[in-house]
Each structure stands twice: as structure tokens, then as C-alpha cells.
Amino acid sequence: MRKISAGLFIAADGVVESPDKWHFPYFNEEMGAAVTAQIGEADTLLLGRVTYDGFADAWPERELAGEEDAGMAKDLGDTRKIVVSASPQAFTWRNSEQLQGDLVEAVTALKAEPGGTIAMSGSISVVRQLLAAGLVDELHLLVHPIAVGAGMRLFDETAGPIPLKLLRCETFTTGVLYVVYGPADQA
Incomplete structure (x- = not known):
């Protein structure tokens, strides 16, 4: 069974919306490495439409620009991307497709497929x-x-209650806590 790994920037008061307005002063190499590791271990990205649109607007251009993050941009482009949306979508970013059917049923089936980790970034309503x-x-x-x-x-x-179990926690020099939880019943 494949693993789903969801990553989010979150403020101390639980806000996850619009991290572009408050996140960047805290970004450093430690955080970059954590994000790259979480997404980089995946062979599939599962994204909500809004997050996908933001990624598709930025990462292909970064790949073409050939700058510092071009390698990550290429890796993201090469990765299978599955987009959750209630309306039909036309995709311009390579290796992108739309999730078909009921979210929970389709993701349950996706987890049962052969393959590696399925990563998520942002996509708050889907993560919920x-x-x-x-x-x-x-x-x-x-x-x-x-x-x-x-x-x-x-x-x-x-x-409702969602019991979680702490898997690991790390403090970055910026004061950001990198916390990884799993289901409470997970070994």
C-alpha cells in the first residue's frame, strides 16, 4: 500500500491560508531541505486545483530559467501530478491528470496501486x-x-477529532517547528 505524505506551512495559531503573505521571512536552508525531502521522495503529487494552478504557473518557468531551483522544477515536472477538481480541467504542465470520481474512493484506489509515496503540498480542503x-x-x-x-x-x-501520533519534531534556527504526525494507531 502506498503512503500519502501531506505537507503544509502553518502559523502558530493554525492558519494555513495564504502562506505567501507570512511564510517567507522564516524560509531557510533547513526548511528548503525538509520540503524537498517530503516532496522529493514521492513519485506522485496529489494537489487541489488552486495549489496545482500556482505550481503550474511557477515551476515550468523556473525549470526553463535554469537557475538554482531548476533541478527541483524539472523533478516536479517529471513527477505524475493528479489534480482534484470538481470541474473539467485542461492541463499545460506535463504529466498532469485529473482525479476521476469520488475523492475518498479514488484516493483509496490510488493508494492500492503499485508505486511509491504520494505527496501533497498545500491543498488544504483535500488534506482535510x-x-x-x-x-x-x-x-x-x-x-x-x-x-x-x-x-x-x-x-x-x-x-471531528482526528487522533494523531508524533513521529518526529525538529526546531529550525528561525524558530519554525518541523512536526511530523501520523495516525494515532500507526506503529
Whole structure:
């Protein structure tokens, strides 16, 4: 069975929305290595449409520019990308396809396929649904030392209890906590 690894930037008050407005002052090599490792171990990316659109707008251009992150950009382009969207999509970024059918059923089937890790980045509504369904094997949170105050939180008032078990935790020099959780019943 394949593993799903979801990664999110999160503020100390639980806000995950618009990290582009508060995340960058805390970015450093430690965080870059953590993000690269989480996404880089995957042979498939599962992304919500909004996250996919942001990636597809940025990473192909970075690959063509040939700068410092061109290698990661190429790897992302070469990786199979499955996009969750309720409406039909036309994709311009190579190796992209749309998830077909019910989210939980389709992801359950995807996990049963042969292959390696399925990584997620951002895609909050998709992560929420898959956490509630018990399909996320690792939740990688980069907890930033800032209270944003307003915005979508990872867990809202409608979420039921989702027991988690700490798998590992690391403190970066910027004060960011890199916390990895798994399901509470995971060994």
C-alpha cells in the first residue's frame, strides 16, 4: 500500500491560508531541505486545483530559467501530478491528470496501486477530507512562529477529532517547528 505524505506551512495559531503573505521571512536552508525531502521522495503529487494552478504557473518557468531551483522544477515536472477538481480541467504542465470520481474512493484506489509515496503540498480542503477519512499517513507541518490572526485554519470548527501520533519534531534556527504526525494507531 502506498503512503500519502501531506505537507503544509502553518502559523502558530493554525492558519494555513495564504502562506505567501507570512511564510517567507522564516524560509531557510533547513526548511528548503525538509520540503524537498517530503516532496522529493514521492513519485506522485496529489494537489487541489488552486495549489496545482500556482505550481503550474511557477515551476515550468523556473525549470526553463535554469537557475538554482531548476533541478527541483524539472523533478516536479517529471513527477505524475493528479489534480482534484470538481470541474473539467485542461492541463499545460506535463504529466498532469485529473482525479476521476469520488475523492475518498479514488484516493483509496490510488493508494492500492503499485508505486511509491504520494505527496501533497498545500491543498488544504483535500488534506482535510483525506485526514478525516484516515488516508493521510504522514502530516508534515512547518509551524511558523507567527500568529496570523485571520484566515483558513487546518482544522475548523466542523472537524471531528482526528487522533494523531508524533513521529518526529525538529526546531529550525528561525524558530519554525518541523512536526511530523501520523495516525494515532500507526506503529
